[in-house]
Amino acid sequence: MAASRTTPAHKVLGRLSLPERTFVADALRTETVGGVLLLLAAVAALIWANIPALHHSYQTVSHFHFGPEALGLNLSVAHWAADGLLAIFFFVAGIELKRELVAGDLKDPKAALLPVVAALCGMAVPALVYTLTNLSGDGSLAGWAVPTATDIAFALAVLAVIGTSLPSALRAFLLTLAVVDDLFAILIIAVFFTADLDFVALGGAVVGLVVFWVLLRKGVRGWYVYVPLALVIWGLMYNSGVHATIAGVAMGLMLRCTRHEDENRSPGEHIEHLVRPLSAGLAVPLFALFSAGVMVSGGALGQVFTQPETLGVVLGLVVGKAVGIFGGTWLTARFTRASLSEDLVWPDVFAVASLAGIGFTVSLLIGELAFEGDASLTDEVKAAVLTGSLVSAVLATVLLKIRNAKYRALVEFEERDDDHDGIPDIYEEHDPAYHLRMAEIHERKAAEHRRLAEVAGGAGDGDDGPA
Template sequence: MIQPLRSELTRYLRAETVGGAILLVAAAVALIWANSPVGESYFSVRDTVVGISALHLELSIGAWAQDGLLAVFFFVAGLELKRELVVGELADRKKALLPIIAAGGGVVVPAAIAFAIGFGAPGMDRGWAIPVATDIAFALAVLAMTGSRIPTGARVFLLSLAVVDDLLAIGLIAILFTASIAMLWLCASALTFAGYAYAQHRRITTPFLYVPLALFAWYAVHESGIHATIAGVALGLLTRVRKDRGEAEAPATRLEHRIQPFSAGFCVPVFALFASGVPLNSDVLGELFTNRVSLAVIAGLLIGKTIGIFGISWLAIRTGIATRPANLFNRDMFALSVLGAIGFTVSLLVAELAMADVGDGTSLEIAKAAVLITSLAASLIGSALLLRRGRVHGARRDDERDGVLE
């Protein structure tokens, strides 16, 4: 009786609606806890240092969630991207072109807006990267809950878009937040990645090889000075996605089924728990709509993402460079573009990295509050637009069915 229960739990955790809901609950708990009478305990737990001093791994619990647990999330993202590139929608060049172009617009325009508004503000020399990424779990959860009547091409477009712009965001993290590189550790990580790829090529399947390789790869990247989450996406991209003859499923599919529930049900929510605890005091609330850091993040996400994704998509479709997904219209694309403004996980990560050493921490709190409120606004606006578009598509299908019956 235990196995069916476990399988059912795994199936539910794998669904975007549940993963997104858990993420939202974790963020809400963090906000309530941090602003409650026992709020000091939140920051005490988050800043408690644990680890192994001999390995230079004495990190706070919040840092472990950021560097360690998010590496699992990025591993799943890497698996998803590799699968889409090799056997999924992105394998077809014509189908792949639109989400790739849209992701590019959804990175460049928000970054440009954030840079222009926040230029000269503390931390904005790198903080302009805060609004560049779309939160996969959160955005897909909103789409699943409110866009059930929208054609399935919408989910494929949004998933492909989010995966590609997360990859671009990961590249920015590697470039912007690497102060110095320890070449020996970088070489060690490269050799570990090569060993992982060779094991995949030789069709080795035992976790007794892959788990130590993955752990050492994470450690080597961490010690090299590059953000440790890069190890996750690199290993995901090196995993085989085509199944051999006689093989039930490819390693990437098998790993995604096993790890995605852990990532969605534990890793990302725990990160959100320790990243979303912003003290909403008078200082933060008073500056939320006047401080240039928060204005840069809000405008970059809500305006920049929507304009960047929809504008470049419309232009690519209009000029014939790419084609729109089947049965989707401009208003559908606009609603999906608004969902692209849900930054959350990666945006909070970039805010932590960009603002951690600025002043007394107020800039970090303001930036994170801006990410949270903008992601919430984008989810509400996007939901309203999707519900309206769902009614339009439903009415159109009813008319077509009535026409056939007549």
């Protein structure tokens, strides 16, 4: 009788490969700076908009229009920030997604299942929480998508500052989940918040994207070719009625993110390295500066928790995101052959899931689109996004501080490099060459100890004096 075979369980959130771990560490370093700048910009916006002597100037600058009217691009400063600069942010998100699809966690369908399910549940549950809150309170359902988004820069910045000793797999989980979250947020914007379509402009944008793709495949190089073409594609996409940020993510997805043998970096990685500082250091902070400037008062904050639309946003971000992501991860482990890594416990996952309630950038954008034409409700929803993001950040900080203390010793173990070859020993424990090097190191140390003992012994003999 043939022996029965069992399929080994797939470990979720297990130890990353060394290249993937290096990529996550680099992304965290960059996003930490971007998150700090984003926070400073949001605080500056709130101060600027809430000081009576400065409030008028904030409104004047935000609503100042410039740009070519003939091309349909005579936009306000706030509009340029939301539709123009934010396209750079989505361009980088597109490259990140492409990289995850071809070289990261999303390349392996089994590994991809976890962040995809977690991201979907982390969007569906907040939308459900918002909908139920507004159905019971007779509010508007137009804002159902506002609490579905996660802000990559803010969430990773908090994780990088607070969760310094958390396993790299948890950090990669949040990074991958946020990228997938962004993809679905883009789809939501494209499907549900697209105005009347101009098919001529849309056709022109599609043709531009095809030209962009052909030039990439032909190996054509030079920023002077791609930057003007990207601007044309963006302008056509904006005039088509489809949100202009779609152009950014489409171009990001077209870049090659696999390396040839003679390359240290793929074109996608190289361009992301160049553009990410522009996105994190300029585009996103400026968007926050002209989107987060809402009037805040005791009465306004009180309304956040009494109006169904704003309460739905806060509950969606704080409760819906954490429950959805944690629940999606747990269900994946419960009903598939996946199991949690032995190095982790479920409270670790919940602590990281709570970070995803920081909606900020994309949530503010969707809030503007959902309640366009109602300036008062738009500002109230923005205040709700800020409140929900702040509560999530504080909750996640407390949970991460508790979990982080546990992992400090584990991090020291994972970073140990006794043979000083630049590769942590834990990645070489199954390499025969590593054990040979370690044996040689131990033998040299033993020989050195013997030599020192002999020298000490000889010196001792000489101290005995004349016979």
